[in-house]
Amino acid sequence: MSNAQDATNLLFVFMLAAFLGFQLIKRVSPLLHSPLMSLTNAIAAVVIVGAIMVTGEHDATPVARTLGFVAVVAATINAVSGFLITDRMLKMFRRKGD
Amino acid sequence: MSNAQDATNLLFVFMLAAFLGFQLIKRVSPLLHSPLMSLTNAIAAVVIVGAIMVTGEHDATPVARTLGFVAVVAATINAVSGFLITDRMLKMFRRKGD
């Protein structure tokens, strides 16, 4: 029972988030498709959360810590550069007269 | 832990569904606001699910069964009449020439 509950909790979250993503992305103006790609790319770096867990666990093996380290570095690069580049792009979008 | 997990599972579902509702309803054309009200009204009758549980439990007291019975009747009326009326309204919406 608890297992089925657990799995369906996660499936509910997935289904709702997918519907929501669909509604949100459909409304993004084509003008902003490039910044959108780079923003979602930055947001995807949230996998850093998993990388931190793997690296910081008290019983992490050296192999695990090494792989985790690499993962944290990679995710951080994506997050930092992704957000900054998105903002750099968006700063350039101006209306006439702004 | 498990309790916090449980509660946040539900909060995640609520938050996502609320965002989704917001996105979905904003897009409904004013033309259909009346049928929309009546459709959400019908869908809200899904509380029948709770009413069935309350009425059908093996250790339900007579009071519980009575209140549950009333709740099932009320929810069924809403569901049945709500969906049928929504459909009746929508059937009337026609384009020129249809």
Add this chain to the structure above:
Amino acid sequence: MTVLQSSNAVLVQAAYLVASGLFVLALMWMSSPKTARRGVRAGELGMLIAVCGTLLHSGVVQYDLIFVAILLGTLIGVPMAFLMPMTAIPQRTAISHAFGAMAVGLIGAVEYGKLAPTQGAGSFTVWALMFEILLGLLTCTASVVAFAKLQEIMPTRPIMFKGQQVLNLAVFLGALACAGVMIASPANTTPFPFFVALALVFGVLLVLPIGGADMPTVIALLNSYAGLAASAMGFALGNKLLIVVGALDGTSGFILAMVMCKAMNRSFTNVLFGGFGQAAPAGSGGGEERAHRSYTAEEAAPMLEMASSVVIVPGYGMAVSQAQHRVAELYEHLEECGVEVKFAIHPVAGRMPGHMNVLLAEADVPYDKLVELEDINPELPQTDVVLVIGANDTVNPAARDDPSSAIAGMPIIEADRAKQVMIVKRSMNAGFAGIDNPIYYKDNAGMLFGDAKKVAEHLVKELQELAA
């Protein structure tokens, strides 16, 4: 047995997942008239799956009462759906909110009776149950009062008295205090009856000071509360289907209420506590007797026939007199005469959002002829004749021109900008907002006194004679 039970639980959860998805699709498809009926199908299927899933739940073992109840509900619901006239839709919505919220409250009460003894102080479940019962019960009585006002069983004007706000606050705080005690010590059920009573009374008090014509906004808000109550039930029972539906419903009601407030340029606070419509529209036409022209149907018909473009602005008066079929005939006759006819739909014309659309659709007017405010206004200065049928506040130019007007800032259909305006109503009396309407006294305007249905009939007859 355990295996059976667990595969059973998987099935129930899967049913709830699918049902939630179908409800989301139902709302998604409501976005356009082309897919809306598919949305209803999705909703029906979702409901069916949710009910069947629950019946399979291993906790449900006594089926007799349930089947009787479902049968009974269906026997009541089906004829109700087919016999309900479209003009009664606002009332129906109100009363069905009352039913639904009552069900939520009852289920909450039963759950509380069952679960309370097992819960620790401050338990999440008891919090959720209190929230559910409070919202469910107050929505129930509030909806009943709203129904009574709409059906005019009760006086529709705002009922206000001294100390009202203090009383309301006291009742509300009293209910919260009871809930607080029960949350702190769930085993102590003494405050429960008081809690129930206060919640029920609070619902009534909440709606008393609100005028009849503000009921649509109130109903949308109550829709929102009912949704939140269903979500609270979901939190109490750990049922995600209920949470999803409750959240969808909650946002839907809220957004519709916002749309209405925006279309009236009023705030939520003003609607809920403003006592709008309190000063009875004491024959505001009596004051200074400014000059107005008035036409007979015989005079009006040729003007309509000779126009090359006519815009019809329907309002509450068309709904009251059930004139929509006659108006549709008028539309068809004019189109046959080669006149280009459109309908201008104000978002709060009538007594619920989308009211005019449903009535005109019922009378077979194609929906591409129903034009929204922002789209029709730029066309009006080039329009030959605007025919206002039982609308008043929604065409009142004071909202645009007079910053001291009670409805200042409310977006209007600018009928006064057309070359000619004809206004069908029974008298010079004010509309819902209770204020005078300068459009009646404009040079390009003329009244067509009478009941909307009768006048429309008369116009059709005249047009037929002209054609013959």
Add this chain to the structure above:
Amino acid sequence: MTVLQSSNAVLVQAAYLVASGLFVLALMWMSSPKTARRGVRAGELGMLIAVCGTLLHSGVVQYDLIFVAILLGTLIGVPMAFLMPMTAIPQRTAISHAFGAMAVGLIGAVEYGKLAPTQGAGSFTVWALMFEILLGLLTCTASVVAFAKLQEIMPTRPIMFKGQQVLNLAVFLGALACAGVMIASPANTTPFPFFVALALVFGVLLVLPIGGADMPTVIALLNSYAGLAASAMGFALGNKLLIVVGALDGTSGFILAMVMCKAMNRSFTNVLFGGFGQAAPAGSGGGEERAHRSYTAEEAAPMLEMASSVVIVPGYGMAVSQAQHRVAELYEHLEECGVEVKFAIHPVAGRMPGHMNVLLAEADVPYDKLVELEDINPELPQTDVVLVIGANDTVNPAARDDPSSAIAGMPIIEADRAKQVMIVKRSMNAGFAGIDNPIYYKDNAGMLFGDAKKVAEHLVKELQELAA
């Protein structure tokens, strides 16, 4: 300790809930340029909260490596963000997908090593882990190949060979078989290295047969895969934040890929397996030598100056020659001369969706001057001069007129309908689709041969001289 741990768990969960909400808001605010930067702030805040929340997690006890890694990542990421030229955005997106997907794959591998021995046959967690590792690793190598093709480290033409599809299928099935064995008996880790190797190889094989100019679509799809991999990680770890972000990302990539396919009138299958662009555009101008006119900048400048309306159609050539700043100067000069100038943006002009918008915004062209295909086409017949700068397929009338064309049915900017068309490019060679373009031979068309940047500079100089 338990109380501390549990309040801790609540905090972590709350952080994840808030972070998820912020990410949703970030995407919501991306819908308009007015709120988009607020969206970035929301995303940053969400990331910060997610990281801080995780650091508080009671399972995380060794902080040294984590801080070093975050510091290192920041030190690499910040200069990367500031030094990256806007023209390299497509490549950067590809390589950062590779990084991200690698992280997902590595975490999956570590989790598998830790959890596998504790899991029963067919456990949900192992299913999720296999999915995560497979998608993560194949996305990683596929993104590297995509990067190499975009950066032209690798040949950009589709690499196809006999039996390719059979090989691909075999590798894919092999990977699935390994996963199947590990799901059936999680304790048996022997197939793991094979699984990893096959997943990595499959990623490479997947992208080899796809041409360089189809890379944007591929990148969007890989974005979608990376999202699904993150979701799978969320399922494996029971982490809802990861599931939400993965689902948002997954849909985003999928929708962008769909938009591109629609704008090219091609199917997913055609993009992924079609080997489009395979036939090298072997000087398609060589064939029959049809007559075309060609202008010099000296001739073209006065024609532009005398026009009352000019529409500029930028394309991949403008990006390649980094001509956007010169084009913006041209735009400003023309506006100063009183010419009404607009830019017509085709959804797949350039090499990624929105490519032209970013480049022109970088050069300070106001975004209300950037008009989408559907909106500009009706205006073109009344336009005096259309100036095509390094665009080719996106203005090819064969797509509209010739049903046998390779790009038949692709929506185009109908430059040929304007009174005059000038086309800036270096030769009569074909564009990405490798087909001839009839617009060059039309009576109202003339070529302006040369590198886009040089020609734009030249035009500006001529305009200045005319003004002086």
